[in-house]
Amino acid sequence: MSPRALPRPLGRLAALVAAVLALLAASIAGAGLASAHVTVASQDAAPGGYGKLTFRVPNESDTASTVGLRIQIPQEAALASLRVQPVPGWTSTLTTSDLDEPLDNHGQEISSYVSVVEFRAENGGGIAPGQFQEFALSGGPFPDADELAFPAVQLYSDGSESAWIEPTVDGQEPERPAPVLSLAAAGGDSTDSDATDQAASAADEAHGDVDGAPAGLALFVAILALLAGLGGVVLGWRANRRTVSS
Numbered sequence: 001m002s003p004r005a006l007p008r009p010l011g012r013l014a015a016l017v018a019a020v021l022a023l024l025a026a027s028i029a030g031a032g033l034a035s036a037h038v039t040v041a042s043q044d045a046a047p048g049g050y051g052k053l054t055f056r057v058p059n060e061s062d063t064a065s066t067v068g069l070r071i072q073i074p075q076e077a078a079l080a081s082l083r084v085q086p087v088p089g090w091t092s093t094l095t096t097s098d099l100d101e102p103l104d105n106h107g108q109e110i111s112s113y114v115s116v117v118e119f120r121a122e123n124g125g126g127i128a129p130g131q132f133q134e135f136a137l138s139g140g141p142f143p144d145a146d147e148l149a150f151p152a153v154q155l156y157s158d159g160s161e162s163a164w165i166e167p168t169v170d171g172q173e174p175e176r177p178a179p180v181l182s183l184a185a186a187g188g189d190s191t192d193s194d195a196t197d198q199a200a201s202a203a204d205e206a207h208g209d210v211d212g213a214p215a216g217l218a219l220f221v222a223i224l225a226l227l228a229g230l231g232g233v234v235l236g237w238r239a240n241r242r243t244v245s246s
Contacts, residue, residue, distance in 0.1 A: 037176070038058075039179050040056075040150055040181045056132060056133075058132040059127040064129070065129070067120065067121040070116060070153040073116065074150075074151075075100060077143060078115075080108075084136075084137055095117075147181065148183065152179055164179060
């Protein structure tokens, strides 16, 4: 036997440990990237029409509360009319900006629009760890587009921020994706609308917005696999030793 070669049971053990460590590393990396993000959905928004937008904001911090949400409305998503639904315990502020090209709203020329909507929690309030909140806007008419992105910044009580502003490129979701509204789905029948809400819920669950359960499950399974593998190797090693000694 080569001085560098391992006995067969130990070789199997080394391979098993390496495989489990690789799985654990992948689980940890996935947990770091798969954070709960801000999403937007609508049951009635459609190109050329009016509708309600609902922004779902999970708190992804274990220690700090979400105390603010800043929603940016780009010019390509500009609405001639926009209103905010009040949220108990929160105040809202609207910022307007001039349009490069005026909007035509039923024969009326609109030269400015609401470009930023900011929600702020009142003193002592906010979204606590393990919770989420929804913020709603209503307006229109919506541009003639399939999708509209609404970059958002989530503010925390410890002074940190989560900027959900990155665009999705070639179908690849970035680490900090901007909320995207699908007008095609929102403008369909009730089944399509329900599917939109279910997709948003599924995205929250898949990203572990409450307690990171998917990552924890992968870690638990990996540990069980390692223990089972160790047991098998030990039994095989003992059997080999009994065979040699006899």
